[in-house]
Amino acid sequence: MWEIDKKSKQPIYRQISDQLREKIMKGEYTPGSVLPTERKLAEQIGVNRSTVVHAYDELTSIGLIERKRGSGTKVSTQKWGISPAGSTNWKAYVDSGSFLPPHPLIQKIHELSHNKSLWNLAGGELGPDLFPDSLLKPQYEKILGAEELFEDEDPQGYRPLRETISHHMKEVYHVDTTADSIMITSGAQQAIYLMTQCLLSPGDAIAIEAPSYYYSLPLFQSAGLRIFALPIDEEGINPEDVKVLYQKHRIKLVFLNPIFQNPTSVSLSEDRKKELVDLCASLSIPIVEDNPFSLLSYDEESGSLMKSKDQTGNVLYLGSLSKTVGSNIRIGWLIAPKTVIQRLMDARNQMDFGLSIFPQLVADHFMSSGKYQEHVDRLVAELKDRRDRAIEILERDFKDYVTFQTPHGGLYIWLRLKTPIQDSKLLHQAANHGVIIMPGSVLGSSEGYIRLTFARLAKDELEAALEALRQTFHSLIK
Ligand SMILES: Cc1ncc(COP(=O)(O)O)c(C=O)c1O
Structure with missing residues (x-):
């Protein structure tokens, strides 16, 4: 008997492969026995033949069944493929982990x-032809002899790079910050992940733009957060909506990509930026200002940062080199109060003992050389x-x-x-x-x-x- 639920979120081919796996494990199909042809099984279950092909492909890829031209599909006779007691059901492990798969x-x-x-x-991302190879190459050569490669790394990130970024934030955005308030991360993405793990708990409510890059990240759902949408018009999100979400759901954090937003490319108007910064400060809801795109401005100035209007330290700022240098350099930065940085740094240390010094040295040489601009x-x-x-x-x-x-x-x-x-x-x-x-x-x-x-x-x-x-x-x- 096959039990296929066409309304289930689980794809049909997965339901078939799971049930077939179970039948094999239970011995309903023994090693070497021939399975129904794809066409026959498709008819029996009432699905397309391609769905059965997909299910068979999956079980073939893990060695549980074998497909030979002329002799059909058989249950594998390889020991690990058939032994119900001896083989680990990795799929069951993978499915039960708390990290969700992508859409x-x-x-x-x-x-x-x-x-x-x-x-x-x-x-x-940027196309590979836009990667500044010829400008970066000399930086790679320089770092090969750098003494820092052999020194203890700084868990907050390479200090000279933090100083360079602090200078960049002042020059470009008129944001006053110091190396102590900056943490270097493996792309903005790592900072987002660390924030969900360290500043929020399962069940907490957050607000994000709709549509938004964040919807493609199961990261928030994996952390058990409740996600509420902030619709976007031609001036970006509406601060009134944040207020309503706070009153209804006590949102604890607002994640925004206010300049040239991914995917709409809309920028939040200056008036709304100011209104939002004031509103969130008065409600004590931190704003995460995620800003990978502002240097990529084609017709006009890209507008100010919310961080530059922040008097209270309520705006957590995220920068990244991914959209200007390339995402494989994996350099991002977080500007935040010291207590937040300390907490995130400790968490990252527990995960992986900190960032590799190599990309940090390259980024520092590049950003401070004038070549970046x-x-x-x-x-x-x-x-x-x-x-x-x-x-x-x-x-x-x-x-x-x-x-x-x-x-x-x-x-x-x-x-x-x-x-x-x-x-x-x-x-x-x-x-x-x-x-x-x-x-x-x-x-x-x-x-x-x-x-x-x-x-x-x-x-x-x-x-x-x-x-x-x-x-x-x-x-x-x-
Ligand atoms: C809005 C936004 N934030 C963050 C990221 C992640 O960037 P990073 O490569 O620095 O981790 C992206 C990447 O596409 C993005 O579009």
Whole structure:
């Protein structure tokens, strides 16, 4: 008997593979016995043949069954594959861990991203051709002889880098801070993770923008947090909504990406920034200001930081080199009160004894050399060019399919589909046409939106990718 629940969140192929595994473990199918053909089992269960193929593929990959052309699918005779007592059911372990897997469509996008023949408009990062190789290389050479490589590392992060960042925050953003208030992290992501673990408890309520990059992170759900959405209009989130959420749910933290927000590229207006900083200070709700994009400004000044308006230390600031240098350098920083930094530092020490000195030395040499600014200037000019080309094509060829606002900075164009298409169907069909897209539902919007990254592909590739996307729409919308 097969018990398949088509309404379950668990994919059907998983239900089949789990039940088949159980039947094998219980001895219903013995080693060497032949399993039903894919077609027969699909008929018996009432599912597509491809679903059974997927289930069989999964069990084949862990060695529990074997598939041979001509002789069908058999239960493996390998000892570890069949012994009910001797083999560890890793899947049961993996499923029972508290860390949740990524959204299924994100998993699919990761899978598709390995296929280098597809144009990638989905990934949120800079393209590899924008990585400042030639500028970084001399920094690598310098650090190889650096004495710091052999000294005890500082759990808060390499002090000279913290000083360089403190200087950068003053120069660029008029934020007064000191090396003591800065903690270097492995990307902004590590700081976000540490904050959820150290400043919040399961059951706590937080507020995040909707849509938002954070929806693609099961990190908050894994930490047992209750997540409430702050809708975005053309001026960003509305401070009134924060007040209402506080009154209703006693939210304990507001996570925001106020400048060139991922995925909408909208920036919070100056008036609202001020209003929010004052409101949250008066309610004692800390704001996390996550700011990876503000240097990538194409038409106008990117606006001030909430941190620069913060008189009380209520704004926890997150910076990152991921969107200006490249995400593989894994350098981010947190500006926070000393007690917060101490707590997060202790937690990280328990996890992994702290950050490697290598990327910190590279980042420090690069940021303090003047080369960083030179690189950012060039990067901004190139990204502006890519954005302009993408907008030109969208205005010319996509009028029937989407509406959008031209982003003034960041890496993304947020497309609203005139005719909503089911996200999984759109992703599938786009891949068939040679392009990977990021459906908005993964980022917390309703279906009918796409985040388009214009930073990953060079201009000619971007043109080819957009043509593939146009053909996708053409094939789906009659
Ligand atoms: C808004 C936002 N915050 C944080 C991150 C994580 O950045 P990092 O690579 O510094 O961990 C990203 C990455 O896409 C992002 O878009």
